[in-house]
Amino acid sequence: MKLPFEIKSIKYDNVYDNLFIPQNKGWQGGDVAHSIELNDKRILWLFGDTFIGNNDYGQRKVLFPHINNSLAITRKITGSNIDLKFYWKNKDGPPSSFFPSLNKTPDIYYWP
Incomplete structure (x- = not known):
């Protein structure tokens, strides 16, 4: 099957990839991520099924059943410094x- 588009390149983004590691307390991960650029400094991220819990020494402890969606907002402060x-x-x-x-x-x- 021929795709109706061409993928010109793919690259790994260390800055954004490292943002979405499980938090010590709170967001542990979500599937079906989509991003929407709000302006030159902010990006809205939409997630499908999401796990909330704790991360103790690299081990996720999911405290609740998953929720069906969550979101995040990144804000570029300077260079690769992102909130x-x-x-x-x-x-x-x-x-x-x-x-x-x-x-x-x-x-x-509601899933993205």
Whole structure:
């Protein structure tokens, strides 16, 4: 099958790859990542199924069932210095998806 596009190059990005390692407490990982450039300094990252928990000495301890989505915003400060913040609902209690299902459709989830 011939693709309707051509991939010209692929490169590994150490700066962004290192941003998304599991946190000591909080975001442990998510699948289906998409990024949207908001302006020349900020990028919105959307994730599908996400694990929230702790990372103790390189071992992920997932404390809750996964949530269906989360997001992050990166902000370029200077050069390769980038600020990163993750978002989901109920940061002080059991986590839940940033974009919740509608009451009429509880089994339909919002994934990027």
